[in-house]
Amino acid sequence: MLEVKEVQKRYGTFELECSLTILDGQITGLIGQNGAGKSTLFKAILDLITLDSGSIQIFGKEHHELSGKEKEKLGVVLSDSGFSAYLTVRDIIAILKNMYSNFDLSYFQKQMQRFQLPYDQKIKEFSTGMKAKLKVLIALSHHAKLLILDEPTAGLDVIARDEILDLLRDYMEDENDASILISSHIAEDLESLCDDLYMIHEGKMIFHEDTDVLLSDYAILKMSEEQFKKLDTQYILKACKEAYSYACLTNQKQYYMENEPGITIEKGTIDAVITMMIRGYSL
Ligand SMILES: Nc1ncnc2c1ncn2[C@@H]1O[C@H](COP(=O)(O)OP(=O)(O)OP(=O)(O)O)[C@@H](O)[C@H]1O
Numbered sequence: 176m177l178e179v180k181e182v183q184k185r186y187g188t189f190e191l192e193c194s195l196t197i198l199d200g201q202i203t204g205l206i207g208q209n210g211a212g213k214s215t216l217f218k219a220i221l222d223l224i225t226l227d228s229g230s231i232q233i234f235g236k237e238h239h240e241l242s243g244k245e246k247e248k249l250g251v252v253l254s255d256s257g258f259s260a261y262l263t264v265r266d267i268i269a270i271l272k273n274m275y276s277n278f279d280l281s282y283f284q285k286q287m288q289r290f291q292l293p294y295d296q297k298i299k300e301f302s303t304g305m306k307a308k309l310k311v312l313i314a315l316s317h318h319a320k321l322l323i324l325d326e327p328t329a330g331l332d333v334i335a336r337d338e339i340l341d342l343l344r345d346y347m348e349d350e351n352d353a354s355i356l357i358s359s360h361i362a363e364d365l366e367s368l369c370d371d372l373y374m375i376h377e378g379k380m381i382f383h384e385d386t387d388v389l390l391s392d393y394a395i396l397k398m399s400e401e402q403f404k405k406l407d408t409q410y411i412l413k414a415c416k417e418a419y420s421y422a423c424l425t426n427q428k429q430y431y432m433e434n435e436p437g438i439t440i441e442k443g444t445i446d447a448v449i450t451m452m453i454r455g456y457s458l
Pocket residue numbers: 186187189207208209210211212213214215216254360
């Protein structure tokens with residue numbers, strides 16, 4: 176569906192340098208801190224910026240060679256874009272009908288009802304949550320096969336975030352083989368939604384794993400300096416010295432549960448894994 180191969184893009188001292196693959200029918204999450212390069216990668220995928228090197232294929236074709244019809248199969252939310260704030264939803268519907276041959280008015284109206292969005296109020300009078308829901312709704316309005324969603328839940332409270340995540344889940348149930356690439360800096364959102372996760376840090380992909388594997392096999396091991404010195408480190412990905420102890424990240428939780436009974440083993444939440452990947456050192 177989407178293949179990003181060794182893409183490089185430099186802005187001054189910042190350098191994006193990454194690869195990523197999105198399979199048919201999968202939801203892939205991209206997690207990263209502010210300034211990590213998420214939006215730059217999304218813009219690169221959409222051919223909105225020129226690459227220094229590397230290639231990007233969408234639907235098996237170079238991304239800059241997509242026809243108008245193929246571009247219609249993309250649904251996009253970008254953090255710094257949207258329709259003019261002076262338009263109403265009724266105005267936007269007229270534009271979408273012209274833009275997309277596949278625009279699904281009845282789906283759109285159903286979701287407008289679901290979110291209780293008004294048709295005749297200017298977008299500038301919408302709350303942050305209303306605007307975010309409308310942006311996602313627009314991206315889903317025309318049976319897109321690949322959704323590229325840059326921080327669609329940014330700045331929203333937990334209820335509004337859940338509503339958007341539910342909308343995406345419903346979309347994936349209805350559409351055969353659609354795929355989603357979604358970014359967020361809120362790990363919890365991605366953990367509950369995505370089949371696999373990439374982590375980007377300072378422009379580089381530092382981690383990629385199936386969400387199920389991450390949640391079942393990864394763990395943070397906590398131990399004293401004495402225990403650390405004797406630890407079997409063959410399945411340790413990163414280590415980190417804390418005030419009076421050591422923390423280690425492993426992707427073989429079971430192995431350490433069976434072989435190191437004296438140490439504390441904590442669940443490898445995405446946040447904990449990210450922290451270890453960024454702060455920890457390799458042994
Ligand atoms: N057009 C540009 N010109 C110069 N530098 C840029 C440009 N666009 C992005 N950058 C730089 O690239 C880096 C990555 O920015 P990017 O917007 O991709 O990060 P992000 O992960 O989306 O962050 P955030 O979560 O804050 O939106 C930053 O250092 C930013 O200053």
